[in-house]
Amino acid sequence: MPACARPPAYARLVLRIIDARSGEPVDAAPARRGLTRVEVHAPGFDTTSLRVLLVADLLVRALELGGTPVWALLTGGRRQAELRASAAALGIRPFEDSPDVSAGLGEAQVIHVAVEGGTATDGVRIDVAPAHPENPGTPDDTGTGTDTGTDPGVLRLALLARHHSAPARLEAAAFDEARDTLARWRGAVANWARLPSRPVPDEVRGRLRDAWEDDLDVPRVLDVLHQVETEPDVPDGARFETYAYADRLLGLDLTRDLGSPS
Numbered sequence: 001m002p003a004c005a006r007p008p009a010y011a012r013l014v015l016r017i018i019d020a021r022s023g024e025p026v027d028a029a030p031a032r033r034g035l036t037r038v039e040v041h042a043p044g045f046d047t048t049s050l051r052v053l054l055v056a057d058l059l060v061r062a063l064e065l066g067g068t069p070v071w072a073l074l075t076g077g078r079r080q081a082e083l084r085a086s087a088a089a090l091g092i093r094p095f096e097d098s099p100d101v102s103a104g105l106g107e108a109q110v111i112h113v114a115v116e117g118g119t120a121t122d123g124v125r126i127d128v129a130p131a132h133p134e135n136p137g138t139p140d141d142t143g144t145g146t147d148t149g150t151d152p153g154v155l156r157l158a159l160l161a162r163h164h165s166a167p168a169r170l171e172a173a174a175f176d177e178a179r180d181t182l183a184r185w186r187g188a189v190a191n192w193a194r195l196p197s198r199p200v201p202d203e204v205r206g207r208l209r210d211a212w213e214d215d216l217d218v219p220r221v222l223d224v225l226h227q228v229e230t231e232p233d234v235p236d237g238a239r240f241e242t243y244a245y246a247d248r249l250l251g252l253d254l255t256r257d258l259g260s261p262s
Contacts, residue, residue, distance in 0.1 A: 020127035029068040034108025041114035045079035047131040056113040190257040198237035
């Protein structure tokens with residue numbers, strides 16, 4: 001009788017996050033296909049609150065990629081309309097208004113995403129370190145007033161470049177790097193799309209999943225894309241599929257320039 005083949009790395013589908021209350025890793029979705037409720041606590045309208053929403057957006061995307069149903073809520077805070085508008089500009093999907101959820105809906109897990117050092121919550125908690133804009137005196141104080149070249153994807157990538165547990169300093173150099181990387185990747189993806197498609201290599205898919213399933217280590221996901229960009233053994237058609245697949249998590253609209261003149 002033939003031995004059972006070992007499943008590929010990406011088949012594990014286990015997202016683990018660090019619970020800020022205990023400092024220990026926990027399963028983000030302990031029950032397969034069980035509902036996970038994500039509660040977002042953004043107290044105001046500033047760059048740090050916007051980063052909290054971005055981290056929650058990544059969490060929801062990662063859970064959904066693993067097949068977990070998610071109920072995402074935004075609680076309290078000031079100037080919610082402005083915060084939601086800025087979040088939408090960054091490609092952050094809408095969160096529901098938080099009703100009285102004390103009774104719950106039979107969810108298997110509740111995860112709170114909040115500003116580091118903010119109000120304590122019950123249940124698993126992801127703390128998000130502050131984001132410091134170079135010019136905090138801008139009118140909206142969200143960083144969107146900084147010259148990012150009118151493309152909100154630049155701000156999104158600049159925020160993604162640092163792990164959510166580390167402060168993000170949004171200086172001119174960070175925006176310049178994000179702008180150059182985003183333009184290069186979008187142009188490359190458009191060119192790769194003109195060639196025959198090839199599947200994402202199992203080893204590459206495993207590296208991507210290992211990264212984001214390890215406490216949402218998005219900087220490591222970006223490192224994998226930088227490596228795939230120049231790895232000689234990866235066909236261009238597979239590079240395209242790799243970037244399109246990773247963008248389901250990153251939300252950088254990497255396929256935006258498909259069909260544009262070369």
